[in-house]
Amino acid sequence: MNKKYALIIPDGGADLYRDRGRSPLALAHTPYCDLIAREGVGGVMQTLYPDLPKESIVAQLGMLGWAPHTYYPNGRASCELLALEDIRLEDGDLAFRANLVRMDGPVLASYNADYIFSEQSAPLIDRLNRELNEEFPEIELYHNCDFRNTLVMRGVGMDPRCLHCPEPHENHGVEFDVNELIVGTSAEGRTVAARINSYLTRSHQLLCSEPANMLFPWSPSRAFHLPSFNDHTGFAGRAAVVGSMDFLLGIAKAGALDSFKVGNGRPDTDYAAKGRKTIELLSNGYDFVVCHINAPDEASHMGDLGLKIKSFEQIDNHIVRPLVEHFQSRLEDLGGVMIVPDHYTNHTAVCGNSTRVAAHSSDPVPFVLWNGRERDAIRSFDEDEAVNGKFGKEPVSHLDLLQLLGVASCRKVVAKQS
Numbered sequence: 206m207n208k209k210y211a212l213i214i215p216d217g218g219a220d221l222y223r224d225r226g227r228s229p230l231a232l233a234h235t236p237y238c239d240l241i242a243r244e245g246v247g248g249v250m251q252t253l254y255p256d257l258p259k260e261s262i263v264a265q266l267g268m269l270g271w272a273p274h275t276y277y278p279n280g281r282a283s284c285e286l287l288a289l290e291d292i293r294l295e296d297g298d299l300a301f302r303a304n305l306v307r308m309d310g311p312v313l314a315s316y317n318a319d320y321i322f323s324e325q326s327a328p329l330i331d332r333l334n335r336e337l338n339e340e341f342p343e344i345e346l347y348h349n350c351d352f353r354n355t356l357v358m359r360g361v362g363m364d365p366r367c368l369h370c371p372e373p374h375e376n377h378g379v380e381f382d383v384n385e386l387i388v389g390t391s392a393e394g395r396t397v398a399a400r401i402n403s404y405l406t407r408s409h410q411l412l413c414s415e416p417a418n419m420l421f422p423w424s425p426s427r428a429f430h431l432p433s434f435n436d437h438t439g440f441a442g443r444a445a446v447v448g449s450m451d452f453l454l455g456i457a458k459a460g461a462l463d464s465f466k467v468g469n470g471r472p473d474t475d476y477a478a479k480g481r482k483t484i485e486l487l488s489n490g491y492d493f494v495v496c497h498i499n500a501p502d503e504a505s506h507m508g509d510l511g512l513k514i515k516s517f518e519q520i521d522n523h524i525v526r527p528l529v530e531h532f533q534s535r536l537e538d539l540g541g542v543m544i545v546p547d548h549y550t551n552h553t554a555v556c557g558n559s560t561r562v563a564a565h566s567s568d569p570v571p572f573v574l575w576n577g578r579e580r581d582a583i584r585s586f587d588e589d590e591a592v593n594g595k596f597g598k599e600p601v602s603h604l605d606l607l608q609l610l611g612v613a614s615c616r617k618v619v620a621k622q623s
C-alpha cells in the first residue's frame with residue numbers, strides 16, 4: 206500500500222511581530238498543529254532568495270521541487286493565466302497581471318480598488334473587452350478573481366525585462382500619468398509601452414465613474430513551462446493541489462499536477478471545504494496533496510492581527526484536525542504531514558505603513574513534520590519554538606522539502622536543478 210503525504214501551506218503565516226514575546230502563530234489556539242509538533246520534528250526552512258522577488262511563487266516553486274532560479278518566469282502573470290481554462294500563451298506573447306485599482310485624480314489610492322470582489326469586477330472587465338477589442342485587437346484582457354486580471358499582448362516577441370512596470374502594491378499614494386505608466390527601456394520596449402499606455406488611457410476613460418477606475422498592469426512575463434512533477438521528482442503516486450490562488454493553480458497545470466479550486470484568497474475562505482477536499486483526495490487514490498490557504502497573508506496585509514490569529518485557528522480546526530484524525534485511524538498510511546508557511550508577512554511592517562512587498566521578509570520560516578518515526582523536543586508550532594527542533598540549527602532549503610517529507614528522492618531534484 207502506498208504511503209500518503211500532505212503539505213499544508215498557510216501563506217504568509219510567519220511573522221516578526223511579537224505581543225508579550227509571542228507571534229501571531231503562537232498567540233493562536235492551535236492544538237492540532239501543536240500535536241503534530243509534539244509527535245514529530247520541527248525546524249526552519251529558507252524559502253526566498255536575495256536576488257529574486259520576495260513572493261509566494263518563488264517560495265512555492267521551490268517547495269514543490271522546481272528551482273526558482275531555473276523556472277521563475279520573470280513575473281507571475283503567465284503563471285496565473287494558466288489557471289484559466291483554454292487560454293494559451295505562445296512563446297512570442299507577453300502576459301501582465303492587471304490589477305483593478307482606484308485612482309484619486311493622479312494618485313494611486315488603492316492597489317485593489319478597496320478589495321473589489323468578482324461580482325463587481327468581472328462586469329467591468331467584460332465592458333472593457335466589448336468597448337476596446339476592435340481598437341486593440343492584439344490585447345486581450347481576462348478576469349481571474351476579485352481585483353486580479355491578466356492582460357495579454359500577442360506577438361510581441363520581446364524580453365519582458367525591456368519594460369518597466371511599477372507594482373501597484375508598492376506605490377500607494379504615488380502620482381502617476383496614465384499616458385506614461387509603462388516605460389520601455391529599449392526601442393522595441395518603448396513601442397510596446399506606448400501601445401499599452403494607449404489602451405490604459407482608454408480603459409481609464411471608460412471606467413472613470415466606477416469604484417475601480419483604472420487598470421494597472423505589472424509583472425510582465427513570457428510563457429511559463431515546467432517539467433512534470435512526477436518526472437522531475439521521481440514521485441510515482443498521484444499528486445494534487447487544493448487551493449484558490451491562480452499562481453498556484455497555474456504551477457499545478459504547468460507541472461501536470463491535478464488541481465482543485467476551493468475557497469477564495471481572503472480570510473473568509475471556506476476552510477472546512479479545503480479540509481474536506483484534502484481528506485477526500487487522500488481517501489480516493491491520491492498519494493500527495495498540497496493544501497494552500499492564503500488567508501494569513503491577506504489578513505497580514507490588511508493589518509488585522511486578530512484576523513490573522515483567527516485564520517490560524519480556522520486552519521487548525523478545519524484542515525489540520527481532520528488530517529490528524531484521518532491518519533490516527535490509519536497509521537499504516539502515514540507517510541508524512543508537513544505544515545510550513547511559504548514566507549513571512551510581518552504585521553509590524555504593515556502597521557508601520559510599509560509597502561506590501563516590503564512586509565515580506567526573507568527570514569527562514571518554521572515548519573513541523575509528523576511521519577510517525579521521528580520526534581524531537583519541541584512542544585508547539587511557532588517561529589520561536591521551531592529553532593529548538595531537529596532542523597532548527599541551520600535552515601534547510603525549500604528545495605529539500607519533498608525529500609524531507611518523503612515524497613521525492615534527493616537525486617532527482619538536484620539533478621534537474623543543475
